[in-house]
Amino acid sequence: MEFQDCFPVWNKLSAAQQGSILAGLTPRRIKKGTVIHSGSMDCTGLLLVRSGQLRAYILSEAGREVTIYRLFDRDLCLFSASCMLRSIQFDITIEAEKDTDLWIIPAEVYRQIMEESAPAANYTNEIMASRFSEVMWLMEQVMWNSMDKRVAAFLLEESAIEGTDRLALTHEIIANHLGTHREVVTRMLRYFQSEGMVQLSRGVVELLDEKKLRALAET
């Protein structure tokens, strides 16, 4: 898969614009677990995922994490290039959750194309609106839903992403996704186990009753 296939407005760019993107592009292979971008870094550039999986999260001063969104094949990450838009006033950390192939587009190249090209600017708008929607969903979860529902929803989401009921996840990792403490997750999972919804073993959560989990997540 080439860059052109992953960038939906490619055909709406001029030859000069296409040329300047191709000239600026850096392909990178990122190992699972690597932090590609963090708030304190310089403007890393936009990341276009060729294949793999990235996680964007925020970090508290005390080191707690909460996952904001995930990026999959063909997804473009804007917020690793916050220097591109002066109104982006927050720090995000991006980590590879799986081995990931991606392209880095320099922020300055992208900013210039966006300035000239309405299709590129509108594409960027759609991406931002879509991330915004994910953050608003998370906000509603955090504000109105108790932790049991959030853990249930997270397990179902993971199961859908991984395509399996057997999830290789420590309690620590789940806590970092949800912005809570490991102890809280452990207590919740044990309760789920006592209700027959999951089976716990070292580093593994196996979903036994997806229907019951879904009922809990959606009430």
Next chain:
Amino acid sequence: MEFQDCFPVWNKLSAAQQGSILAGLTPRRIKKGTVIHSGSMDCTGLLLVRSGQLRAYILSEAGREVTIYRLFDRDLCLFSASCMLRSIQFDITIEAEKDTDLWIIPAEVYRQIMEESAPAANYTNEIMASRFSEVMWLMEQVMWNSMDKRVAAFLLEESAIEGTDRLALTHEIIANHLGTHREVVTRMLRYFQSEGMVQLSRGVVELLDEKKLRALAET
């Protein structure tokens, strides 16, 4: 103040685009307390504030509220026109916090201009990024900060907006801004009073020690 003065990219639009905006524009005077847009309504259109103050909030099924951002003079509200961008997948309610003069721009008119005009699309991008930053700030507050800090930060923000230390606010209103229960706010304000930070009377919170409140909000 005319529409043209409140819309920064006006001079970058073509005469035809300017004409279609002016033809579509509806000026409206909204009384304090009126809900202009709610999630269940049709696509209301974009709102450009001429003068006044709007509040955007989300609502839980149980009727709890939390303020997402405020709009002041010259601010443009995109999310009352969610039909404009298909990636906007959340519902927001917009209410006038003060008597407000505004213009409504039909979503379809704006969408078409944004499609043709890179300056309009980029302006929209900056607005979205700026609201995104506000939501991320709120997310960090909700995730990492305890309610005492959030109440202190809210009182300081209100005092800055209103330009006074004497705030006409019921505990219920504060709770609706912060997404919590009235009782929680009452308990917190009584604690602040016992610490000499505020003075409470019916429907009024008076800030007595801004420095101490700020120290609390920022630790």
